[in-house]
Amino acid sequence: VKMDAQIANVKFDGLFINASGVHCQLNNDLDELQANTFVAGTVTKSATLASRPGNPRPRYVDLAHGSINSMGLPNQGFDYYLNYALTRPSKPVILSVAGLSVAENLKMLTQIQESSFDGLTELNLSCPNVIGKPQLAYDFQATEEILTAVFSFFKKPLGVKLPPYFDLVHFDQMAAILNKFPLSHVNSINSIGNGLWVDPVTESVVIKPKNGFGGVGGAYILPTALANVRAFRMRLNPAIKLIGTGGVTTGADVFAHLLCGADIIAVGTQLQVEGPLVFERLTNELAAIMDEKNYQDIAELRGKLKTL
Numbered sequence: 427v428k429m430d431a432q433i434a435n436v437k438f439d440g441l442f443i444n445a446s447g448v449h450c451q452l453n454n455d456l457d458e459l460q461a462n463t464f465v466a467g468t469v470t471k472s473a474t475l476a477s478r479p480g481n482p483r484p485r486y487v488d489l490a491h492g493s494i495n496s497m498g499l500p501n502q503g504f505d506y507y508l509n510y511a512l513t514r515p516s517k518p519v520i521l522s523v524a525g526l527s528v529a530e531n532l533k534m535l536t537q538i539q540e541s542s543f544d545g546l547t548e549l550n551l552s553c554p555n556v557i558g559k560p561q562l563a564y565d566f567q568a569t570e571e572i573l574t575a576v577f578s579f580f581k582k583p584l585g586v587k588l589p590p591y592f593d594l595v596h597f598d599q600m601a602a603i604l605n606k607f608p609l610s611h612v613n614s615i616n617s618i619g620n621g622l623w624v625d626p627v628t629e630s631v632v633i634k635p636k637n638g639f640g641g642v643g644g645a646y647i648l649p650t651a652l653a654n655v656r657a658f659r660m661r662l663n664p665a666i667k668l669i670g671t672g673g674v675t676t677g678a679d680v681f682a683h684l685l686c687g688a689d690i691i692a693v694g695t696q697l698q699v700e701g702p703l704v705f706e707r708l709t710n711e712l713a714a715i716m717d718e719k720n721y722q723d724i725a726e727l728r729g730k731l732k733t734l
């Protein structure tokens with residue numbers, strides 16, 4: 427079964443990447459994914475200029491049908507990941523940046539522009555867990571302003587990582603903004619921000635930061651992820667590709683994301699729970715579904731979701 431995709435000048439020989447934040451903080455984590463036959467590319471942990479320890483622990487917990495996290499952007503610092511991208515990969519590396527200010531984002535993007543990096547860059551506009559900082563992409567004016575500033579000098583392929591939206595008018599408004607820019611891709615969705623999990627035994631929250639509020643991932647968020655992928659596919663210029671992230675735990679979930687229009691599939695919580703073997707399982711489960719339906723190539727079904 428033919429499973430590949432292209433975003434800008436970057437060819438992915440397969441469908442699967444990790445979701446940023448999972449299995450991608452250190453070189454060894456990234457190398458392990460790069461070496462995995464069923465992984466088509468890797469995304470680095472979103473970087474800030476300086477390295478960060480992140481929020482106090484416990485800051486990640488697996489739940490019955492997903493996860494909750496308030497990591498707080500722990501990362502090795504931007505240079506570490508740029509260096510990895512420049513020296514190590516056999517497969518595409520997507521460089522994720524999440525500066526704590528517009529200026530910090532512009533600084534990192536300038537360094538990428540001036541470097542020999544020729545892969546994809548992803549501007550994370552949706553981290554929900556930096557205390558005191560909003561998820562930038564919920565502010566439409568600020569989003570348009572930062573993208574205008576970025577594209578005034580950044581000439582390499584650039585995508586954005588978006589939070590989930592929950593209102594059709596918001597899809598219209600955000601897509602109208604994004605369509606103004608020569609984006610390589612949109613990665614939708616990030617975790618559903620500021621969920622809360624309660625342990626009835628301890629009568630307590632389960633993560634320490636932010637009084638227990640954190641981004642929700644995993645099966646809980648699949649319907650929201652599918653809606654966002656579909657909504658943006660229906661609204662964005664076809665030249666803007668889609669990375670479908672959120673809620674993928676089975677081959678059927680992958681198939682659903684593809685029907686909604688995803689070009690590439692990112693796996694987060696299920697990768698955290700199951701480890702890199704998840705990619706072989708998802709590949710096999712998807713291939714079985716495609717065989718059963720007599721599809722030879724993903725291109726035959728991508729974006730072809732039917733309505734009633």
Ligand SMILES: O=C(O)c1[nH]c(=O)[nH]c(=O)c1Cl
Pocket residue numbers: 447472495496497498499500524550552553554555556616617641
């Ligand atoms: O707390 C985090 O590090 C984090 N956690 C998320 O669920 N999404 C993000 O984009 C980030 Cl940056």
